[in-house]
Amino acid sequence: MIRFDFSHSVNKTTFLNAMQQSHFARPQSPSPDTSRDVEKNLVNRMVEEIEQSQDKKAIGLLNNLFITSTSQVLDKVCLNIFSKLGDVESLHLLHRKYPTPESISITLLPHYIRALQCLGGAEEIHVLARLANTFWGLYRAEILAAFESITERTGRIEVGEEVVHALQYLYDAGDEPEKIKVIGLCNVCMHQLLLSILLCGIESENRNVRKAAIRALGKFGGATAISALRRAFQNEQDESLLEEYADWLFRESQNDPSFPSS
Secondary structure (H helix, E strand, O other), rough: OOOOOOOHHHHHHHHHHHHHOOOOOOOOOOOOOHHHHHHHHHHHHHHHHHHOOOHHHHHHHHHHHHHOEEEEOHHHHHHHHHHHHHOOOHHHOOOOOOOOOOHHHHHHHHHHHHHHHHHHHHHHHHHHHHHHHOOOOOOOHHHHHHHHHHHHHOOOEOOOOOHHHHHHHHHHHOOOOHHHHHHHHHOOOOOOHHHHHHHHOOOOOOHHHHHHHHHHHHHHHOOOHHHHHHHHHOOOOOOOHHHHHHHHHHHHHHHHHOOOOO
């Protein structure tokens, strides 16, 4: 049964009006055997109307539908709309309905991750890390995209070792573009142990990964990072990267007059 509370009475009116204009063929006097199909059609039309209208006010109705749903098909639809129109309450309900990674169906994971990508903040960085650490090998690209979107909103953020472990795994298992994305995240997710990923990057056989690691180490700063840059600079065989090394080492020498020149 579709339920509406008083706070969403305006949305209920909008919904009922939309139903009158529905393209679905509705029987004039549905029998008990067809009532479930009619209600299914009503629900489908409702979520379609919300998505097409881009109506932020209607999201409260969708929130109620999501938290009371026992259908994975309907949950998937709600999650997909959350990734476009969700609000703070939608995010709260995501945590309420899925309190742990194990409580999420594998088939819903990519849709859940995209909802976090749209709605998440600092706390959701750690949720994504738990997902990466729990479902090894699944949905790496989606998790990384969510990491990037959230950190673009939050800026630099202090993280725990759980995030470090997740990023290390995503780096180790990733292809070239994924490794480069992880290296970039090491400059916005603040933890000293993330330096180990950058040290892996600077020794990569892939030129583009090394180039990303050079920049990240320069931004990371600190004695260990700069020492790694100097050692890698001396061993670098690709002449096209030498200028990149020199640029960061020159910046460091300008910032620290005591920085050795050889």
